[in-house]
Amino acid sequence: MHDFDMIVIGSGPSGRRAAVQAAKLRRSVLVVEKGRRVGGVSVHTGTIPSKTLRETVLNLSGWRERGFYGRSYRVKQDIHANDLLARLRKTLDHEVEVLEHQFSRNGVRTAMGSARFVGPHQIEVAQDSGERRIYSAAHVLIACGTRPLRPDHVPFDGACVFDSDEIIDLPDLPRSLAVIGAGVIGVEYATIFSALDVKVTLVEPRASFLDFIDKELIDEFVHDLRDRNLALRLGSAVTSIALEDGRPVTRLADGRRVATDMLLFAAGRVGATEALNLEAAGVAFDHRGRIAVSPHTLQTAVPHIYAAGDVIGFPSLASTSMEQGRVAACHAFGLAPPPPPEFFPYGIYSVPEISTVGMTEEEVRQRQIPYECGVARFRETSRGHIMGLNAGMMKMIFSTQTRRLLGVHIVGEGATELIHIGQAVLNLKGTIDYFIENTFNYPTLAEAYKIAGLDAWNRMARP
Numbered sequence: 001m002h003d004f005d006m007i008v009i010g011s012g013p014s015g016r017r018a019a020v021q022a023a024k025l026r027r028s029v030l031v032v033e034k035g036r037r038v039g040g041v042s043v044h045t046g047t048i049p050s051k052t053l054r055e056t057v058l059n060l061s062g063w064r065e066r067g068f069y070g071r072s073y074r075v076k077q078d079i080h081a082n083d084l085l086a087r088l089r090k091t092l093d094h095e096v097e098v099l100e101h102q103f104s105r106n107g108v109r110t111a112m113g114s115a116r117f118v119g120p121h122q123i124e125v126a127q128d129s130g131e132r133r134i135y136s137a138a139h140v141l142i143a144c145g146t147r148p149l150r151p152d153h154v155p156f157d158g159a160c161v162f163d164s165d166e167i168i169d170l171p172d173l174p175r176s177l178a179v180i181g182a183g184v185i186g187v188e189y190a191t192i193f194s195a196l197d198v199k200v201t202l203v204e205p206r207a208s209f210l211d212f213i214d215k216e217l218i219d220e221f222v223h224d225l226r227d228r229n230l231a232l233r234l235g236s237a238v239t240s241i242a243l244e245d246g247r248p249v250t251r252l253a254d255g256r257r258v259a260t261d262m263l264l265f266a267a268g269r270v271g272a273t274e275a276l277n278l279e280a281a282g283v284a285f286d287h288r289g290r291i292a293v294s295p296h297t298l299q300t301a302v303p304h305i306y307a308a309g310d311v312i313g314f315p316s317l318a319s320t321s322m323e324q325g326r327v328a329a330c331h332a333f334g335l336a337p338p339p340p341p342e343f344f345p346y347g348i349y350s351v352p353e354i355s356t357v358g359m360t361e362e363e364v365r366q367r368q369i370p371y372e373c374g375v376a377r378f379r380e381t382s383r384g385h386i387m388g389l390n391a392g393m394m395k396m397i398f399s400t401q402t403r404r405l406l407g408v409h410i411v412g413e414g415a416t417e418l419i420h421i422g423q424a425v426l427n428l429k430g431t432i433d434y435f436i437e438n439t440f441n442y443p444t445l446a447e448a449y450k451i452a453g454l455d456a457w458n459r460m461a462r463p
């Protein structure tokens, strides 16, 4: 007999969803969390803080109104780090409260402390006070997430060289910022700070970035970034990062030197598995701390131990992590979850936003599917005029054989919300006719779907 039906290690999106799902199936659950409060990376250092920061920056800077009133328009003239942090703290408190209430409503127990395996079914929880206690469970879910990669050669000091967990607590706003790594996190922070008129240099050793996004969209995005003087340094390795006279200086293999007030190192994250003593459970992890699972059940090589969320790798999103947590709990307790939909959306909360679902044009070509594209610019919609939008585009890709929608790619205001229309049509196997024949609210940015649909229809051979 065990103390619990399930122990969940970590209270981020996958752990939280698994715990609530298990509780709804009337199973006893213990969530172990080593942070000060529940919520995970998602609530405390990742998704919610970065999105709150973005919203605050866009509001205080008057970014959305600049199309009308010009680049010098500001809602608040002098924006300080404290202006950004005030809203952040309030939002995070609210998120934690909702989560704590959800746990207590569903009878999910929590233990604050660091978890490690002491046997395949036994988890030791060490509290900050030094107290240790061992709990056992029939099933264990490892939902420990990731931590930022902090290579030894980077002089992190918490004053002017930060990782992406620390940047949300920054003491002052810099006048210039180097961001190392043009992955999703790097691109988001680079463009958020640039919207605050911080002089940003984004450094990426590879010649391209965000390669999973449709290339035409990236071209549009890069044009926007360059237009507002965000410096992109692509295709050259970082040879050193050093503090010179108290300022971070980055040297690149091509001989360039980037000296800034502040540096954000955002070149990757690693699974937070090192403290878990996984050997005691017989679970293996790779050189990046990631755990391999069976994709449909989320079981590790040890059948009663599951893993979900960022610790299992791609796509490493809060949205997909939640689903994984639910699937793991359902499988553990004999409930078959429906097969996951073929396509899920990807949202990048840069300024401007990018969102995408389905195949890119590059993938469609690679698969040799006969296709046609339709493009709409937000400035072609009345809503775009009202909002003063100069930029923003939507691209849709259709099969010319079946007329089915293959992919939707959006860059611009509201992209991460708009994408869900395309997602629904895609997963319901809809065709171009949906966009041609249906009425959309007017004036909306969603009208771009109709415009892009008609654009593709005009190029396609009629049935």
Ligand SMILES: Cc1cc2nc3c(=O)[nH]c(=O)nc-3n(C[C@H](O)[C@H](O)[C@H](O)COP(=O)(O)OP(=O)(O)OC[C@H]3O[C@@H](n4cnc5c(N)ncnc54)[C@H](O)[C@@H]3O)c2cc1C
Pocket (backbone or CB within 6 Å): 009, 010, 011, 012, 013, 014, 015, 032, 033, 034, 035, 039, 040, 041, 042, 043, 045, 046, 047, 048, 050, 051, 113, 114, 115, 116, 143, 144, 145, 146, 164, 185, 272, 275, 276, 308, 309, 310, 311, 316, 317, 318, 319, 320, 321, 347, 349
């Ligand atoms: C800056 C940033 C922005 C992001 N933006 C988005 C976004 O816009 N949209 C999106 O969908 N995703 C976004 N993500 C990704 C998202 O945050 C993650 O996909 C998600 O948080 C992963 O959830 P998880 O279940 O793996 O747990 P996590 O949220 O990673 O939380 C893991 C928890 O486990 C705890 N833990 C670890 N080890 C132990 C241990 N030994 N004992 C006890 N507890 C332990 C940790 O303290 C932590 O609280 C972002 C991430 C970052 C870093």
